[in-house]
Amino acid sequence: MSRTDRSLWILTCAAIVLGAMLVVRPLVQKLGDVDAQRDRTNATIERNLALARDRVSLDHQLETFRRRLSHNEISDDPSALQATFIRDATNVARVGDVRITGFDGRPETRAATFPPPHTTEAPHVFAATAVELTIEGHYAAVIAALRCLSHGRVPVRVAVASIDRVVDPQHPGEPLLDARLSVEIMHLPQPETLHAPNS
Amino acid sequence: MTIAFDHRALRPLDAALFALRGMRLRVQGSRAFVALIGSLVVTASTGSILGVRLTAATDDVRAQLVRLAESEVRAAPAKSLVHRIDEIRGVAAEVAQAERSGDQAADELARLGNAVPAHVWIARLRRDGRALVFDGGARSVDAVGRAIQSFNTFGTAAQLLGLKDAARPGAAAEIRYSVRLQTP
Numbered sequence: 001m002s003r004t005d006r007s008l009w010i011l012t013c014a015a016i017v018l019g020a021m022l023v024v025r026p027l028v029q030k031l032g033d034v035d036a037q038r039d040r041t042n043a044t045i046e047r048n049l050a051l052a053r054d055r056v057s058l059d060h061q062l063e064t065f066r067r068r069l070s071h072n073e074i075s076d077d078p079s080a081l082q083a084t085f086i087r088d089a090t091n092v093a094r095v096g097d098v099r100i101t102g103f104d105g106r107p108e109t110r111a112a113t114f115p116p117p118h119t120t121e122a123p124h125v126f127a128a129t130a131v132e133l134t135i136e137g138h139y140a141a142v143i144a145a146l147r148c149l150s151h152g153r154v155p156v157r158v159a160v161a162s163i164d165r166v167v168d169p170q171h172p173g174e175p176l177l178d179a180r181l182s183v184e185i186m187h188l189p190q191p192e193t194l195h196a197p198n199s
Numbered sequence: 200m201t202i203a204f205d206h207r208a209l210r211p212l213d214a215a216l217f218a219l220r221g222m223r224l225r226v227q228g229s230r231a232f233v234a235l236i237g238s239l240v241v242t243a244s245t246g247s248i249l250g251v252r253l254t255a256a257t258d259d260v261r262a263q264l265v266r267l268a269e270s271e272v273r274a275a276p277a278k279s280l281v282h283r284i285d286e287i288r289g290v291a292a293e294v295a296q297a298e299r300s301g302d303q304a305a306d307e308l309a310r311l312g313n314a315v316p317a318h319v320w321i322a323r324l325r326r327d328g329r330a331l332v333f334d335g336g337a338r339s340v341d342a343v344g345r346a347i348q349s350f351n352t353f354g355t356a357a358q359l360l361g362l363k364d365a366a367r368p369g370a371a372a373e374i375r376y377s378v379r380l381q382t383p
């Protein structure tokens with residue numbers, strides 16, 4: 001092989017390597033990036049158009065949720081909610097044949113919590129004010145009252161803190177239960193989150 | 200057009216230039232020279248094909264960005280609705296959970312009441328974290344044993360904390376007991 005031929009082969013190899021590195025590879029990469037961007041943009045456009053088509057269904061969903069909550073009193077005013085809850089509890093007591101023997105407002109409140117997205121922790125949209133309610137009645141009446149109390153107008157979480165059995169000397173065969181209930185009256189920290197105008 | 204020449208009289212760059220101008224070269228006796236020209240032609244043509252495709256794809260993306268902006272405008276009201284639905288769904292879920300709390304407390308009390316056998320009663324009950332601690336009475340120690348057995352089916356484990364004979368002279372037998380019940 002002559003010197004010229006050897007130089008030409010070296011030049012050929014260099015041309016192939018440099019051509020692949022400096023021309024073909026960057027162009028292929030760039031083309032791949034542009035194709036990926038095009039796919040992403042296409043997917044976003046499709047999603048947007050599908051969402052726009054679903055407007056009626058979304059309106060319907062929102063209306064369903066609103067109807068579901070229509071009997072609930074949802075507000076950011078703990079004092080007004082407490083008043084409504086007391087009235088509801090009085091009603092429950094009257095109808096359910098139990099007696100409210102105590103109501104203790106407590107200074108403890110629980111704030112609403114919004115954990116960061118993509119965590120398993122459930123958010124608490126509501127803040128809550130804790131109160132202690134004591135009711136007295138027969139076993140079945142106390143159980144019925146427990147069910148009714150959490151289905152009132154004001155959203156409340158009810159739990160039994162303690163129960164004492166009270167025997168009335170005049171009716172020893174019909175013991176009463178004195179149930180101390182922990183009640184969390186739930187209120188919204190921001191009313192506009194629920195009542196903002198529909199845009 | 201065909202040019203016949205001896206490649207040894209020609210520098211590689213000149214030969215490449217001939218090739219690029221579309222002239223057919225008939226090079227005598229050098230494969231290396233042909234390979235060089237070939238590699239340059241292949242590289243250049245691949246580059247130009249890719250360049251054309253890239254230009255077309257970039258134009259496509261530009262057109263898509265315009266469509267994207269239009270679709271964003273069309274979807275904006277629906278997106279706002281989705282946001283509001285998410286919020287109200289959170290509210291509804293928490294309200295439903297709160298409504299269930301009373302049912303759960305009532306169910307727990309009812310199941311506990313049903314678990315109490317004859318001649319046994321619960322006098323005081325309090326919640327201690329996830330456990331229920333209660334004191335009660337029974338007509339016999341055997342009845343307390345039956346009660347513990349029954350409570351075991353209600354919670355995960357009933358633990359007898361204390362047992363005391365509290366019968367007064369002349370009165371019916373009364374055993375006082377205290378139990379801690381770990382609820383599921």
